[in-house]
Amino acid sequence: MTTPRVLPLAIAALVAICITAPLGATETTQERWDKDVGKLAPELIPAAWIGSPISLAAVRGNTIVIVFWNADSDGKIAYNASKGWKWTGGPNAGKFCHQVAIDDSLARSKGVLGIEQLPDDFLRAAHFFDLQQFMLIEPELKGAQKAHPIDPAYKDCIAAFHERIAASRHARVERITALSTSDPLQGYREAVAFVQAFGDAPERAEVNDLGKKLLKEKTVKRELQAEDAYNKVLVPIMTKTSSLKAFDSNLQPALDGYLKAYRDTGYAHIAELAVAAHGDAIRKPNR
Numbered sequence: 001m002t003t004p005r006v007l008p009l010a011i012a013a014l015v016a017i018c019i020t021a022p023l024g025a026t027e028t029t030q031e032r033w034d035k036d037v038g039k040l041a042p043e044l045i046p047a048a049w050i051g052s053p054i055s056l057a058a059v060r061g062n063t064i065v066i067v068f069w070n071a072d073s074d075g076k077i078a079y080n081a082s083k084g085w086k087w088t089g090g091p092n093a094g095k096f097c098h099q100v101a102i103d104d105s106l107a108r109s110k111g112v113l114g115i116e117q118l119p120d121d122f123l124r125a126a127h128f129f130d131l132q133q134f135m136l137i138e139p140e141l142k143g144a145q146k147a148h149p150i151d152p153a154y155k156d157c158i159a160a161f162h163e164r165i166a167a168s169r170h171a172r173v174e175r176i177t178a179l180s181t182s183d184p185l186q187g188y189r190e191a192v193a194f195v196q197a198f199g200d201a202p203e204r205a206e207v208n209d210l211g212k213k214l215l216k217e218k219t220v221k222r223e224l225q226a227e228d229a230y231n232k233v234l235v236p237i238m239t240k241t242s243s244l245k246a247f248d249s250n251l252q253p254a255l256d257g258y259l260k261a262y263r264d265t266g267y268a269h270i271a272e273l274a275v276a277a278h279g280d281a282i283r284k285p286n287r
Helices: 008-024 027-034 097-108 120-130 134-147 152-182 184-197 204-215 218-239 244-262 267-283
Strands: 003-005 048-050
Touching (some): 120 134, 120 152, 134 152, 152 204, 184 204, 184 218, 204 218, 218 244, 218 267
16 A cells, blocks of 8 residues: 655644644634635645555546555554454454455445456455556556466456556656646656656656656746755654744744745645644644
8 A cells, every 4th residue: 555655743744734724723724725625636745655656636537535644664554554453253354454444445446447347356456556556556467367367357357457557657648748838847746656656668768758857947946945845844843843832933933934935836835834734733732
């Protein structure tokens, strides 16, 4: 399963942005949030990824649920998957709790793959497709093919997977090309996500070159500088800020300096919301 690997309080800040602020923020903070109502969801921008980057735009048109988890030192999601908890009785005895939950979800919905009749051997591949982890799909398909080398249903299913992966690649390349002129920053982010998601795709070199070209644009470089400054300057201070006194004496001045330098960027809005949400969490820690 893919999850953003970010600094501990960067996760706290993101969770605060998505959960804490809208529920009990001050009127001023709520007004800031209201400005985003009805707009396209922003892309996921973690410090790094475990697995291939996920693009929300690549699964547009589907219902997407984003669940935020921290990651332990081994890169495992910090819930029962890390603990290795298993069912001790019942029909799922001996199975990992988190895997049972995943399998149950897959049984209820075919996800974004769109294949109606899906043999059980392909459920993990379908799960990886939902998560946009295309490099993990091929080993699953090879395993299914090895187990049923002459079954025509399996051959058809493998062909359908390859067809949908190719269609996803082509659609994303077209989108990246369009974004390169309409929204260069998003085009750059999409290009990076594509290159990392499709390591051996025939379009990889083309998209990689386009990403390098976009990186040279002034607006793109400026936004990436603002993002880098947020992670290197504000996030470390947030990790040490757990009281209003520290917020007022350390974090707020740091934010003021950050905004003075990067107010002209879109990322400054994200940073401002993150700090405001962090402040709200300090003021009402038990909410």
